Structures are given as structure tokens and as C-alpha cells.
Amino acid sequence: MSKSFKTRIVQRIYRTFLDVMVLKLVQNEPMWGYKIIKCVEEQREIRLRHSALYPLLGKLEKDGFLRSSRKAKNGRVRKIYNITSKGIQLVNAYNEFLTEELKSAH
Amino acid sequence: MSKSFKTRIVQRIYRTFLDVMVLKLVQNEPMWGYKIIKCVEEQREIRLRHSALYPLLGKLEKDGFLRSSRKAKNGRVRKIYNITSKGIQLVNAYNEFLTEELKSAH
DNA sequence: TGAGATATGTCTCAAAAAAGACATATTGTA
DNA sequence: TACAATATGTCTTTTTTGAGACATATCTCA
Numbered sequence: 001m002s003k004s005f006k007t008r009i010v011q012r013i014y015r016t017f018l019d020v021m022v023l024k025l026v027q028n029e030p031m032w033g034y035k036i037i038k039c040v041e042e043q044r045e046i047r048l049r050h051s052a053l054y055p056l057l058g059k060l061e062k063d064g065f066l067r068s069s070r071k072a073k074n075g076r077v078r079k080i081y082n083i084t085s086k087g088i089q090l091v092n093a094y095n096e097f098l099t100e101e102l103k104s105a106h
Numbered sequence: 107m108s109k110s111f112k113t114r115i116v117q118r119i120y121r122t123f124l125d126v127m128v129l130k131l132v133q134n135e136p137m138w139g140y141k142i143i144k145c146v147e148e149q150r151e152i153r154l155r156h157s158a159l160y161p162l163l164g165k166l167e168k169d170g171f172l173r174s175s176r177k178a179k180n181g182r183v184r185k186i187y188n189i190t191s192k193g194i195q196l197v198n199a200y201n202e203f204l205t206e207e208l209k210s211a212h
Numbered sequence: 213t214g215a216g217a218t219a220t221g222t223c224t225c226a227a228a229a230a231a232g233a234c235a236t237a238t239t240g241t242a
Numbered sequence: 243t244a245c246a247a248t249a250t251g252t253c254t255t256t257t258t259t260g261a262g263a264c265a266t267a268t269c270t271c272a
């Protein structure tokens with residue numbers, strides 16, 4: 001049995017809009033990289049490599065979509081990311097686009 | 107003034123989901139390649155190269171998402187594409203995903 | 213104490229995608 | 243008659259993306 005159309009669509013969205021997917025996760029709850037990977041791989045049947053995520057997180061922070069702070073937890077250092085107002089704007093633009101796409105679908 | 111977030115989202119969707127965008131257009135009204143390019147470039151502020159579209163149309167037909175028939179109009183030969191039931195399934199999967207994405211956005 | 217999990221980061225090479233050229237033919241119009 | 247528009251196709255080169263390795267450090271549990 002081949003993978004369903006929807007599964008493939010989800011995978012393609014995560015490939016192309018990983019930035020937006022990450023922003024949405026972090027918007028819902030501030031998180032560190034490792035947990036983002038676990039969340040994505042658990043919720044969706046998607047492999048998210050840390051070599052793809054960490055550089056992206058760095059870029060999102062550099063571009064002002066995220067803000068990070070190092071927090072130690074049981075001796076382990078975590079880099080917790082929070083969404084910025086610019087990040088929220090991007091997520092909103094994405095949602096607006098989805099809304100319009102669906103409206104024109106009928 | 108930099109391009110708005112939404113404009114960029116639309117461009118990214120057309121880059122990655124050009125197959126679905128084409129299927130949606132053809133579903134709405136059977137069309138030939140040249141007209142698809144004109145429609146996309148007119149409706150959205152997007153450059154769609156024929157060197158990207160024609161091979162894609164061939165692949166979509168080969169994979170059973172589209173069916174074509176040559177029609178002569180004023181001596182010019184057009185290859186009119188129609189969506190198949192498999193093509194409709196893919197568009198539906200895309201719309202279902204968008205619906206779910208929006209639901210989980212709140 | 214050794215293995216697996218947690219945690220973050222870079223770097224290189226291969227694969228995929230995009231840009232742009234190469235190629236051809238007809239029609240309409242200035 | 244020459245140029246722009248219509249119409250469809252391929253091919254090569256460049257750019258981008260992705261997979262997987264390289265690198266390091268701590269914690270937990272058997």
C-alpha cells in the first residue's frame with residue numbers, strides 16, 4: 001500500500017514550511033531544539049534531522065522571528081526559544097493564506 | 107518596502123506545490139500549458155517558466171493526475187488538459203490538510 | 213562502567229530543483 | 243515582411259536542499 005496523498009502533503013509542507021511549523025510549535029509553547037524534534041517526529045510521521053533544525057533555529061533568531069535564552073535544567077543546558085512579534089506576523093500570514101486558499105476552493 | 111510575508115508564502119507554495127496549483131486550475135476549467143502560465147502570472151505575482159511547466163504537465167499525465175487531448179484552434183494546436191479522479195483526490199487531500207491546519211491554529 | 217538518551221552544533225557530498233538557453237512552428241499585426 | 247504573441251518541447255548549468263557524517267558534552271539507568 002502506497003502512502004496516502006495526505007501523508008505526502010504533510011511531508012512536503014514540513015519540508016518547505018519547516019520555519020512556519022517551528023514557529024507555530026514555539027508559539028504554542030516555548031521550546032528547545034531537541035524537544036521540537038521529538039514533538040514533530042511524534043505528532044507527524046516525519047523524520048526531522050537536527051542538522052536541518054539547528055541551523056534553521058539560528059537563522060530564525062538572526063532574522064528576528066525567534067528569541068532564545070539558555071536555561072540549565074538538571075545540569076543540561078537548553079536553549080529555549082520564544083516567538084517574537086515578527087514571528088507571529090509570519091504565522092498569521094501563513095494562516096491567512098490557508099484561509100484564502102480554502103475559500104477559493106469551492 | 108520589502109515583500110509582504112503573505113506574498114512570499116504564496117511564492118513558496120507555488121514553488122513546492124505547483125502540481126496541486128495546476129490541478130486546481132485545470133479542475134476549475136480545462137486548459138493548455140500556455141494559458142496556465144498566463145493565468146498564474148496574471149493572478150499571482152509569480153514567474154512561471156514554461157521549462158518548469160511542460161515537463162510537470164507530462165509527469166502529471168504519466169502519473170494519471172491529468173489527461174490530455176490535442177485540439178486545433180485557428181490552426182494552432184493546443185494540448186488541453188483535464189483533471190482525472192486521481193487528480194481530484196490529490197486536490198482534496200491538499201484541501202483537507204489545509205482545513206486541519208487551520209483548525210489546530212487556535 | 214558502558215550504553216542509550218538528552219542536548220547542540222558544523223561540514224561535506226550528493227541529489228533535486230530552478231534558471232535560462234536551445235529549438236521549432238504558426239498566427240496576427242504594424 | 244519583420245516582429246510580437248501563441249504554443250510546445252528539451253537540455254545544460256547553476257543553485258539550493260537534504261542526507262549523513264563529524265564533533266562534543268552531560269545525564270540516567272542497568
